[in-house]
Amino acid sequence: RPPRSTLFPYTTLFRSENGKTSFMQAAKLAMMNGGLISLKKAEEDDAICQLSENPVPETDFVRHCTQRRKYPILLKVEFNNAVKENNSHSLRHGAKKANIEKNQNPRIIPYDFNRVVLEPEDGVPDSDYINASYVDSLVQPKAYIVTQGPTESTMPDFWRMAWQEKASCIVMVTRTFDFIRVMCVQYWPAAKNREEVYGGVGITVESEEQLANFMIRTIRLSKDGEERKVIQFHYTEWPCHSNPFSNALLEFRRRVRQVMNLHPETQDGPVIVHCNDGAGRSGVYIAIDANIELCEEDGVFDVFGYLKKSRGLRRGLVETQEQYKFIYDTLEEYCRGIDSRFPVSDLANKIKEKTQKDKKIKKNAYATEYALICNQTPRFTIGDCAAGHRADNRDKNRNVLIVPPDNFRPYITSFQGNNCTDYINAVFVDGYTHPREYIVTEWPVVSTCSDLWSLVYDHDCSAVVVLCNPPPGVANSYPSFWPENQKSKKYGQVFTVEYVSHNHYPNIRSWIFKINKKIVSLTELMAGVKAPSKTCQLFQLMCWPQGYKVPTSTNALVELMNMVERWRQRTDYGPVVVVSQDGISRCGVYCAANACIEQVIQHGEVDVFQAVKTVRRHRPQLVENLTEYKYCYDLVLHYVLHYLHKEQTNPALTC
Numbered sequence: 001r002p003p004r005s006t007l008f009p010y011t012t013l014f015r016s017e018n019g020k021t022s023f024m025q026a027a028k029l030a031m032m033n034g035g036l037i038s039l040k041k042a043e044e045d046d047a048i049c050q051l052s053e054n055p056v057p058e059t060d061f062v063r064h065c066t067q068r069r070k071y072p073i074l075l076k077v078e079f080n081n082a083v084k085e086n087n088s089h090s091l092r093h094g095a096k097k098a099n100i101e102k103n104q105n106p107r108i109i110p111y112d113f114n115r116v117v118l119e120p121e122d123g124v125p126d127s128d129y130i131n132a133s134y135v136d137s138l139v140q141p142k143a144y145i146v147t148q149g150p151t152e153s154t155m156p157d158f159w160r161m162a163w164q165e166k167a168s169c170i171v172m173v174t175r176t177f178d179f180i181r182v183m184c185v186q187y188w189p190a191a192k193n194r195e196e197v198y199g200g201v202g203i204t205v206e207s208e209e210q211l212a213n214f215m216i217r218t219i220r221l222s223k224d225g226e227e228r229k230v231i232q233f234h235y236t237e238w239p240c241h242s243n244p245f246s247n248a249l250l251e252f253r254r255r256v257r258q259v260m261n262l263h264p265e266t267q268d269g270p271v272i273v274h275c276n277d278g279a280g281r282s283g284v285y286i287a288i289d290a291n292i293e294l295c296e297e298d299g300v301f302d303v304f305g306y307l308k309k310s311r312g313l314r315r316g317l318v319e320t321q322e323q324y325k326f327i328y329d330t331l332e333e334y335c336r337g338i339d340s341r342f343p344v345s346d347l348a349n350k351i352k353e354k355t356q357k358d359k360k361i362k363k364n365a366y367a368t369e370y371a372l373i374c375n376q377t378p379r380f381t382i383g384d385c386a387a388g389h390r391a392d393n394r395d396k397n398r399n400v401l402i403v404p405p406d407n408f409r410p411y412i413t414s415f416q417g418n419n420c421t422d423y424i425n426a427v428f429v430d431g432y433t434h435p436r437e438y439i440v441t442e443w444p445v446v447s448t449c450s451d452l453w454s455l456v457y458d459h460d461c462s463a464v465v466v467l468c469n470p471p472p473g474v475a476n477s478y479p480s481f482w483p484e485n486q487k488s489k490k491y492g493q494v495f496t497v498e499y500v501s502h503n504h505y506p507n508i509r510s511w512i513f514k515i516n517k518k519i520v521s522l523t524e525l526m527a528g529v530k531a532p533s534k535t536c537q538l539f540q541l542m543c544w545p546q547g548y549k550v551p552t553s554t555n556a557l558v559e560l561m562n563m564v565e566r567w568r569q570r571t572d573y574g575p576v577v578v579v580s581q582d583g584i585s586r587c588g589v590y591c592a593a594n595a596c597i598e599q600v601i602q603h604g605e606v607d608v609f610q611a612v613k614t615v616r617r618h619r620p621q622l623v624e625n626l627t628e629y630k631y632c633y634d635l636v637l638h639y640v641l642h643y644l645h646k647e648q649t650n651p652a653l654t655c
Contacts, residue, residue, distance in 0.1 A: 007545045029071045055300035058335060065332040068325075079324045084305040087316070088115060100124040102157075104148045105277035108316045116145055118160055130157045131278060133314040134270065138306055139297055144286050145270045148278040149174055155197030157185055161199050162230060163223055169259050170232040173285050174275040178240050179653035188219060188232065193224075209602075211593065212430040212437070212614070213237040213248040216255065228267055231259045237435055238281060243323065245627040246330040247376075249611050250337070253289055269573040283295040283310060283317025292334055294477050294596060297469040301331055333376060338369065340609035347640055351633050369609050370629045376613065377620045380405045390583025393423040396451070398442050408618035410439055414454045417495045418644045424451045425583060427619045428575075432455050432598035432611070438591045439575050440619060442583030443470070449481040450492025455577065456494065456536055457515050463564050466540040478581065482511065482538055494518050500535070507543040509558035510563065512536075537567050544586065549627045554638045561594055562643065581645035588622030591615045593635040600640060608632050 055520065056064045068075045094109030095339040102107050104654070109131060116132040131154070132147035145165060149172070151160040162170065167233040174183045185530035188205055189196045191252045202222040206229075209216040229568060232254050238244045260271060287310065291301045307324065310317045318324055343351055354365035361368070381430035382389055388396075388403030397403055404427040411422040423442065425448075431437030443466075445451045456464060470478035483489035500512040517531035542562055551557050564576060580586040591609040599605060612623045612632060623629055 003105045032073045055302040057294050057407045058299050061301050061335050062332055065328050075325055078304050082304055083311055086312050093129055099129045102154050103131050108277045114313055118403060130161055132161060135286060135310055135313045138294040138302060141269050145272045146278050146282045147274045148273050149276045152185055154186045155185060159201040159203060160199040160626050162272060163221060166267045167230060167272050168263035168267040169256060170230060171256055171271060171273045172232060172234040173238055173281045175236060175575045210433050212432060212435045214252050243326040245617055246333040247610055249330060250334055252645055279316030280319035280323055284323050284327055285579040286479060287318060288330050292330055295465055302380060303327055341605055341607040344604050344606055347606055347637055351637060361447045364632050367626060370626050373613055377616045387423050388425060392421055396423060396448050397425045398582060402621060406470050409454060410459055412451055412454045413458045414494060416450060424455050426455060429615050429618060432595040436576060439577045440583060440587040441577060442578055443478050443579055443581050444481050446479050449479060451496055452481055452492050453495040453497060453515060457517055457534055460574040461536055461577050462568050462571045463536060464538040464577045465564060466579045467590060469542055469582050471546060493520055507553050508560050509540045509542060511538050539564060549629045554634060556640050558635060584621040584624055588615050589628050589631055592623060592632045597639050606636060
């Protein structure tokens with residue numbers, strides 16, 4: 001067999017002197033991609049392996065990621081080489097008969113040399129064992145303790161470990177329940193300010209803060225008269241068989257780091273990181289965290305090197321190639337990101353700065369930010385949006401190019417007859433504090449008016465916000481879908497919308513309706529299913545004429561937002577349905593500006609850039625142009641100047 005270096009007759013790797021891929025190198029990469037050179041040979045070739053061996057400077061990292069997107073075989077080779085198991089490490093303690101039942105996943109058990117050894121309990125054999133491993137970062141030894149999610153039997157051990165290791169921070173990257181399976185028991189008390197004792201440690205939840213993708217809990221630990229505080233960061237929107245959104249995970253990581261950097265000297269232990277079994281998702285989180293830390297210290301990333309190193313410290317960290325790709329994607333987003341968050345007190349000055357053109361690139365900051373958002377917006381395939389393209393649903397779309405992805409669309413569940421489907425052209429959009437806070441949809445066509453009321457009923461929507469007022473004479477194209485006179489109106493076989501009351505101002509009209517549902521399913525009738533009436537308020541903005549990119553009264557739109565919020569506080573805080581003529585224009589502005597206002601109220605800071613990225617996750621066309629993007633800033637500024645810290649008056653009456 002020829003030596004490895006002669007398998008591919010090139011030693012200059014895949015870059016020419018200027019750092020770009022030459023024609024010959026590109027041809028060889030294409031051959032590997034096409035399978036003309038086997039994966040096994042590629043994995044064994046020194047020239048290919050050296051592509052991953054050295055850390056990548058931050059300035060080269062975007063190009064490094066682009067190369068792996070162009071030639072996915074490189075990513076595959078990298079991942080396969082990084083996760084080769086080291087069979088020389090002993091697993092004796094985790095495999096002991098007494099400890100086997102303490103492991104969630106029999107494949108994921110700690111190596112003996114770096115397992116966390118608990119202080120033994122008197123008279124309890126093997127009480128020093130917990131399925132947890134010390135894992136280094138790229139800068140600091142034993143930076144993390146990676147562990148499995150506690151079970152009923154190991155919950156006391158988890159809190160014994162948190163106390164013993166002087167932890168100040170717990171990072172939880174799993175739901176407690178996912179895919180009809182318990183992933184991890186709720187190991188903290190359900191009620192606030194009520195102590196429960198586990199493993200001799202008193203545990204009290206002092207406070208909880210909810211954000212759209214994660215919860216932050218302040219937990220008090222007490223033992224032998226000593227008290228400590230631990231902050232638990234719980235990422236709630238990371239299902240076990242998919243990846244989260246990069247910008248949300250980066251914000252989560254930023255919050256964790258804030259706490260880590262401020263911990264008391266008496267609690268300088270490792271960060272405890274867990275998912276369900278302490279493997280895939282935990283590995284993804286620490287790989288992203290460790291690489292960003294290395295970049296901040298030394299200006300380089302070492303994705304391959306860190307995975308190889310961490311796999312030598314715990315089995316299963318980063319389980320799939322898809323997770324490995326997500327690490328690259330998230331670090332690339334970090335690289336290309338901008339520091340877009342600032343205190344609310346700086347808002348007026350920031351807006352002035354953003355209007356000034358950069359003389360070099362001949363663009364202002366608004367244009368640069370919006371171009372970056374467009375570049376980082378996810379793209380969906382026809383397969384991702386299969387339901388909207390089905391023959392029986394095609395006529396329910398105003399535009400076949402604007403169809404919701406199946407993973408993020410609300411399903412209609414009320415039975416309305418044998419020809420009904422679960423489809424409506426609508427999409428969930430996250431708010432600042434709640435996931436799926438808004439449902440964005442288009443003005444219904446004649447055949448889908450009943451579907452819109454089914455949506456409102458089935459998802460317990462508290463409000464419907466209509467951001468347009470189609471001109472008279474287009475009734476066939478834009479049929480009225482609510483009773484405007486003081487009567488009730490039937491929509492389809494099932495729903496009757498009953499007028500309760502109304503309030504009309506110069507620029508805002510509102511109605512309160514009761515939605516009555518008639519049971520027509522034989523199965524439900526036989527089962528005695530009852531359909532209670534539900535109440536919702538519909539708000540219509542009257543000062544945003546057709547063809548206008550922004551409304552004629554910013555004050556009216558901000559007041560409309562406040563009216564909706566006050567109504568939701570009185571009701572059950574269900575989702576808000578946001579309607580525009582095409583389900584794109586205007587809706588993104590409403591959702592993004594609302595999220596920013598919530599951020600101003602909660603944290604005294606503004607981040608329009610991230611808010612717009614968030615609303616575009618599920619419907620990429622939202623905030624469809626630069627004018628709408630700039631208007632989001634104007635809306636937030638108007639709120640800050642006229643509403644923040646002021647008595648809630650009702651300017652809509654005079655606007």
